[in-house]
Amino acid sequence: MHTTTHGVRFSLPVQIGIIDIGAYSIRLEIFQVDNKNRCKILEQLSQPLNLGYDVFRKGVISPPKVNLLCSILKEFSHKLKEYGIKHHRTIATSAIRESFNRDILISRVMFETGLKIEVLEAQEEARMLFVLMREVMQQQYDFTESNAFIFAVGTGSLIIMFSENGKLRCAETEALGTVRFFDELGRTDVNPAKIIDLMESFELTTRFADALSQRNGKALKIIGLGAGLRALISIRNNYQKNKIVELAPEHLLAIMEQIQDEPPERLAVKYHIPDHVAISMAPSGHILNYFVKKFNCHNVIFPLISTRDALIADMFREEPDPFDDDIIASTIAIGEKFRFERCHAESVVRNSIKIFNCIQKTFGLSNRLRILLRVAALLHDVGRFVDTRKHHKHSHYLVSNMHLPGISEREMQVIAVAVRYHRKAIPSTSHPEYTSLYPNDKVQVCQLAAILRVADALDRAHMDKFAKMNVSRREDTLLVRAPLLSDLALEKLYLKKKSNLFREVYGLNVKTNGEL
Template sequence: MQTPQDLARAPGRIADAPRPVAVLDMGATAIRLVVAELAVGQPPRLLEEASRAVMLGKDAFTHGRLGSPTIEATLRALEGFRRIMDSYGVVRYRAVATSAVREAINRDTFLDRVRLRAGIDVEVIDGSEENRLTYVAVREALREHEAMTTSDSLLAEVGGGSADLSFLRKGEPVYSGTYVLGAIRMRQNLASWHGSHEQRVRLFRRHVQNVIGDIRREMPLREARHFVALGGDVRFAADQVVGEEPGRPARTVERERFLAFCEEAVALDDDQLAERYRLPLAEVETLVPALIVYRELLLETQAEAVLVPEASLRAGLLLDMAQADLGRGMEDFSRQVLASASALGERYRFDAPHSSQVARLAIRLFDELKGEHGLGSRDRLLLEVAALLHDVGIFVSLRGHHKHAQYLLSVSEIFGLSRDDMAVISNVARYHRRAAPNKSHLPYMALDSEARVRVNKLAAILRVANALDADHLQKLRDVRVVREDDNWVLEVEGAGDLTIERLAALARSDLLTEVFGRKLGFREAGGRT
């Protein structure tokens, strides 16, 4: 996954002069291209948009793989997109694929053919990155709206393969998730069923309500005072209810009018929808299941209207590139991730003062040892998240809570973090106490060698940081690492008796010594060892 700091280092990074860039989104129902001009400090200027309907999701969600005709149609579309990019002199681009390609068994072979034939490298992103990019676009479109400044809001986008949801508190994402509520997926699940349209709609509703029942346990849906909806199907609904409003960043559809339109549209079968609204069949297929999802989600909130902003994954990709060029991407990203991590900690009733103290000390040690570990800013963020959440396993049981923490974090979602990120975080949290990483530990061995080395380094730091707040009283104000001959000495500033912290830090420095080859000492500022 490319992060803001990766993009900032990418070849062809824009200087002061505007340069053409491109973003490409390979979704479940279509492939879309945007070519734009970026200049430092200016919003992206659209040069050209292109879209081709290719039903990747039909193959992926029915058979688990992409069929030859679908692959050929995709390659032809991408060859055309490559010609458009070349005509503008595009060098810098970001091409992403979402759930359909992500779930296809033959995705690696498919992506290799795309690279060789169209000359486009496509990055498969997971739901967390989709959520982040969509949020970036919505935040820009609604930056002055109370939905992003003072209230709780639910942000929803129903795609072909999944629905991406984020719960925002005063504009900051605190909960997010990707759920099996994609319009094409829902249709394909009933592809072999031949009941009436009314029966099909009832089955759709039942499925959606069951999934929303699970979402309620993860997000406080009832607290949302605003409902922000994205996607082609909800834009179509807004077109029908309030019409187009050029120049406005978002359209507002009153709750009752939106619900009434949903009921009216859902009552029509595919042929009736195509005839009434003069829609192609490819768009008709997604409309009914998508509107059912939007309707049921809206009913879960207190929102008096549906906000439909002019925002998309592609807009988020462009804005992400622009923010990286201004050097602001990582700062925003870290704040969003940490807000979501804290919300997850609250769900598991973590000890917030202790966790915050351990996170602060872990980051301090990370910075002090920067020349030794060779890790980057993203690793620093993963360490901070692991430190915040290292004790969540106590929610299950105090006994063996480090192992419970590993499992809970491995199956949790944090806004903006990928499954690979969560695998690293969960392992780092697992090793904050007791045994060090071992070949007999399956979650650890499931990581690749590079990730295991990162876990070793980060866990070694976390063990010491946790020890420095051993009695959970936050006695330490600061810690420095002083090099003395071949050893390191922790020079700490604090209040009160630090005997417990000294004994714990020395006892838990085993992994640090093993990883970095340095013995650890302990000294209070002022000289007492």
């Protein structure tokens, strides 16, 4: 039996189906993993469907396209039955993610085809791509020693990631898809100059100045991902054999020159590539080249992986999730942006985790909740950046508008509301931010906030007095004991004030040294 980070249990051999609803085509891949963990693709189907045109221009997917999507998915669902596939995922990226009628569409697809579409949020896509990219890169480079910019150039969006010492520091998604250019600029108006103008208007280099300042003298790597780039590279390299291709910028330019006078329809035939990929080749090259010039890089690395590869790898990745550390690294990066007091934040993290670990089994708390707790503990005070007064409310506002790779939007709301309750009032029906949550999420907020309040109280003096504390449980009491080195009067006072929610949620009184 094989249990993955998603908690899905497979027994090998297993057949898995992935349906990927992209902006310009719908694809199905059925693959098999045998007892020796060898992966073999059984079917690869692709149907062109331009959802991007509708969404990027009008914001919604038109009824005829919804009908077409349903009929394609019906066929794919039939295909899954042919192989008796029990494990399958239907993933949608930028087009459905951005469409206004996505919920209606998802419900209709569910009704007509029995397939449940999961909308892959941009941050989630970034997470999966990053983890696989790092695994692949690690085979050839010492990635933990490098700083890198990673550009995932998609047809509907551009994901920009910055990693420091092998950890993801930030990820942003821009509406800069390659085929989207054609929809936004018009088919005949896509040229390198226009693309550069458009890129400049996003002021990406200014926005990433903070990341760039972190280079610490280390050479910056530029890493390119995306079907258009892979197709470009394939012209020069037989990439079936290599997992990574490294090119000097002039070689990239040479390839682009080679295709510049060829219309995409001819490229598709000449190089045996799908039409929507052929359209992406030149714009992908121009986007990447823009950054290569901006950052003055000496070479570009192309790990030849796709979002689907990332998704498949993700389905099979076993615990512990290697991305947990990246979540923390990018949380710290955001904290730094708001000039958080890192020592206090990390002290609260340590305290929280010790309490969490002590009660996890008794209350059936999930490992995922531990990560949310770490993020909440790191960010609980970011509101001080706005004002110390009511800073819990400022923290809530800031966190609820943050995007963190590996954390879904829904999880982000849970963290934001938990942060809001790290001091002052406890959850109440008069608080709209709390009442608007799903019932399960309310429970999580209470579970997190209860721990966070106690952990924060224990570092009231911001002196990390409980750094080496011992947490134990005795009947209805949670005992947190610090080494008897300093005065704990302040902490005791605040613990009394802030452990009320803990008692309500877990039914435990929190006591510290000398209180028993």
